[in-house]
Structures are given as C-alpha cells and as structure tokens.
Amino acid sequence: MEMTILKVKKIYDGTRKGEIPEGVLVFDETGILEVLPGWENAPVSRYEQAGRSVAVIDARDVCLVPGLIDSHVHLMMPGDGMKGEEVVSTMSQGEIQLVAGRNAAQALFAGVTTLRDCGGIADVTFSLKSAIEKGLVAGPDLLVCGSPITSTGGHIHYMGGEADGEEEIRRLVRRQKKRGADFVKIVATGGGTRGVVVKGMNLTLPEINCAVEEAHRLHLKATAHVNSTKGVETVLKTEIDGIEHAYFSAFDGTVDYQKREAENMVKKGIVVCQTLEVMEPKVERLGKIKNRTAQETQEYDRLSLFQERLFEMHRRMIEDGVSFIAGTDAGWNECPFGRVWHGLKKMAECGMSNEELLYSATGKAADWLGISEKRGYLRAGCAADFLMVREDPRKDISNLRLVEQVYKNGIRIR
Ligand SMILES: [Zn+2]
Numbered sequence: 001m002e003m004t005i006l007k008v009k010k011i012y013d014g015t016r017k018g019e020i021p022e023g024v025l026v027f028d029e030t031g032i033l034e035v036l037p038g039w040e041n042a043p044v045s046r047y048e049q050a051g052r053s054v055a056v057i058d059a060r061d062v063c064l065v066p067g068l069i070d071s072h073v074h075l076m077m078p079g080d081g082m083k084g085e086e087v088v089s090t091m092s093q094g095e096i097q098l099v100a101g102r103n104a105a106q107a108l109f110a111g112v113t114t115l116r117d118c119g120g121i122a123d124v125t126f127s128l129k130s131a132i133e134k135g136l137v138a139g140p141d142l143l144v145c146g147s148p149i150t151s152t153g154g155h156i157h158y159m160g161g162e163a164d165g166e167e168e169i170r171r172l173v174r175r176q177k178k179r180g181a182d183f184v185k186i187v188a189t190g191g192g193t194r195g196v197v198v199k200g201m202n203l204t205l206p207e208i209n210c211a212v213e214e215a216h217r218l219h220l221k222a223t224a225h226v227n228s229t230k231g232v233e234t235v236l237k238t239e240i241d242g243i244e245h246a247y248f249s250a251f252d253g254t255v256d257y258q259k260r261e262a263e264n265m266v267k268k269g270i271v272v273c274q275t276l277e278v279m280e281p282k283v284e285r286l287g288k289i290k291n292r293t294a295q296e297t298q299e300y301d302r303l304s305l306f307q308e309r310l311f312e313m314h315r316r317m318i319e320d321g322v323s324f325i326a327g328t329d330a331g332w333n334e335c336p337f338g339r340v341w342h343g344l345k346k347m348a349e350c351g352m353s354n355e356e357l358l359y360s361a362t363g364k365a366a367d368w369l370g371i372s373e374k375r376g377y378l379r380a381g382c383a384a385d386f387l388m389v390r391e392d393p394r395k396d397i398s399n400l401r402l403v404e405q406v407y408k409n410g411i412r413i414r
Pocket of ligand 1: 072073118329332
C-alpha cells in the first residue's frame with residue numbers, strides 16, 4: 001500500500017493549542033502514522049528502507065486542519081427554505097433520500113468529514129449511513145438519531161418520532177437504538193412546525209426524564225432541542241448531556257437570560273450546540289433584495305430581530321463559561337451544507353477565540369461525540385481525515401472556506 005508524506009506550512013492537530021510549524025503528516029489508508037514538526041524531519045528514507053512505496057506531497061503554503069465536524073444537521077431537508085411538512089407531502093421518499101445524499105456529498109467537499117444528523121425520517125438517515133459505510137456513495141461519517149422523540153403532533157412530528165407517555169417513549173428510544181441510533185434527540189420544546197406552540201413545552205418533564213434515562217441505560221447520549229428559558233430550566237432537571245439551540249427566550253421571543261441556569265449547564269458538564277447561523281442565509285438573501293415586498297420586509301425585520309436576540313444570548317453564555325460545539329442546522333430553512341465557517345465566524349463576532357472555535361469543530365466535538373479515538377485529531381492512530389486551507393484559520397476562522405483539498409480515510413476527495 002502506498003503511503004504519503006505531506007509537508008505543509010502548519011498543522012493544527014485538533015487540540016485547543018496544538019499548532020505544529022513546518023508540519024509533516026505521514027499517512028496511508030489505514031490512518032495517520034506520524035505527525036512531526038520540521039520539514040527536514042520527513043522520514044522518507046526510513047519508510048523506503050522498510051520497503052514502503054512513498055509519495056511526497058509538497059504543500060508548504062497551506063495549513064492542515066482535521067476534517068471538520070458539524071454536530072447539527074438535517075440531511076433530509078433540501079436547505080432551500082422548504083418546510084419539513086412540505087418535504088414529506090410533496091416529495092417521494094426516494095427523492096428525499098437523494099437530497100440527503102447530495103447534502104452529505106456537499107458537506108464532504110467543503111471539508112466536513114463527520115456529520116451528526118439531529119433528526120430526519122429514520123429510514124432516510126439510517127439508509128444513508130449504511131450506504132456511506134459500505135462505500136456505495138461518498139459522504140462524511142454519520143452519527144444519527146433516526147427520528148427525534150416528540151409528542152403526537154409536536155415539533156418535527158413528520159420525522160416519524162411521535163410518542164406519548166413514559167411507556168411509549170421508552171419503546172421509541174429502544175426502537176431507534178435497535179435501528180442503529182448513535183444518540184437520542186429529544187424535542188423538549190416547540191418550534192417552527194405548523195400548529196405547534198412555538199415557545200411551548202413539547203414534552204412533559206417526566207417524559208423527557210424517561211427518554212434521558214432510557215438513552216443512558218442503552219449507553220447513548222441524550223440531547224434536547226430547547227428554544228425557551230422554560231425549556232432550559234426543565235431539561236436541566238434531568239441528566240441530559242447536551243442542549244441544541246438553548247435559547248433563553250420568554251414566551252414572546254424576547255431575551256430572558258438566566259445566569260443561574262447557564263452556570264448550571266457549566267456545572268453539569270453540558271455541551272451546547274447553538275446553531276447560531278440557522279437563519280443567517282435567509283437574512284442575507286432578503287437583505288440583498290433592492291425592492292423588498294411588504295411581506296419580505298416583515299420577514300427580514302422579524303428574522304433580524306431573532307438574530308440580534310440570539311447573538312445577545314450567545315455572548316452572555318460565552319461570558320458565563322458555557323461550553324459549545326460547532327453546528328450549523330444545515331438543511332433547515334435556507335441553511336446550506338458545508339458552510340461551517342460561516343457559523344463559526346458569527347461565534348467569533350460574539351466573543352469566542354479562533355483557537356476555541358477551531359477546537360469546537362474538531363477535537364472537542366469528537367471528544368464529546370465519543371469518536372476521538374479515530375476522528376477530530378491529527379495524531380498517530382487517527383483516520384487520515386483532513387483539509388488543506390489556503391490561509392491560516394487561527395488568524396480568521398472564515399479562512400476555513402478556502403479549501404484546497406479534502407482527504408477522507410487517506411483518500412483525496414477534492
Ligand atoms: Zn435542527
């Protein structure tokens with residue numbers, strides 16, 4: 001098997017501070033063999049003497065970053081503004097499956113080598129995961145939850161995860177696990193599904209508690225979709241591991257920040273995936289229209305206000321030491337796949353350091369997702385998943401958009 005010795009300007013190894021100047025990465029399809037500082041230390045002759053065929057790639061003007069991890073996406077959603085209800089009523093499951101495949105490929109080409117799908121039609125995400133694992137289609141590694149646990153008629157019920165009462169919830173968690181779920185997603189509060197009280201509770205405390213307990217019994221992590229302060233308070237009464245969105249919102253959508261609850265998150269070791277840029281692509285698009293209709297203006301104002309409030313919550317949570325991992329909510333609304341840098345840029349504007357942001361999209365996410373033995377880091381023993389970027393992402397996190405090459409399991413993708 002041919003092996004490759006890659007020389008680059010710098011290697012970010014996935015740890016918070018790890019920066020290797022004049023980096024040398026030695027890898028083959030089985031994984032990373034060595035990571036060394038100093039081009040002169042490239043062990044070409046050592047491997048050749050051992051009878052290996054060695055290819056040397058000189059890329060001294062690029063930075064190397066571990067393959068990115070997007071910890072919140074919806075593969076089944078087209079990301080063109082179509083609502084979930086519309087997707088399931090106007091598209092066949094075959095078409096939805098193709099959309100999911102396209103999304104996965106799009107993410108991979110942008111350097112995202114691991115995706116955590118936070119909810120979809122179970123058949124679609126489980127099938128895609130298995131097709132990628134078999135090598136039938138190209139895509140990132142997937143961590144999937146199948147259908148999120150929701151109440152009858154509750155938020156994102158069209159993904160197929162309706163259950164009421166503790167018995168049904170327990171059974172649904174067990175079914176998802178049987179299908180191959182890597183984690184459990186609990187829809188604790190409402191959201192933008194037709195007929196749902198947006199900021200209302202979607203499940204009761206005993207129901208949420210029971211889903212979390214059942215996940216833990218099965219050695220799975222549980223994360224909750226939460227879009228209100230009431231929801232944050234409720235899930236923090238359980239042993240939940242992660243929170244998606246974690247909006248500190250009152251019933252009317254105004255900011256209702258509770259410092260004590262944020263501190264409680266820190267104390268409990270909870271990781272938040274806030275999906276900061278979920279509405280940003282739409283705000284950007286509407287912002288560019290010269291002569292907006294009254295309806296467009298109304299939508300633009302509403303979403304701009306939503307963003308403003310979200311950024312305020314995010315800033316305060318950073319100040320209070322809440323721990324974040326990177327997630328886009330790609331697929332939802334008009335949010336595209338592969339644009340992880342865009343959300344990270346927003347987080348940087350709210351006060352997070354580039355160092356911490358890069359970590360939140362690589363090693364930290366891998367640690368939290370339980371995949372760091374192989375993913376998230378550039379060190380011996382890990383898979384050779386990485387991207388080459390033209391400019392230094394530690395100087396400006398949006399440099400992650402300047403992707404030159406992507407490698408997955410040691411194979412060049414682009
Ligand atoms: Zn989502």
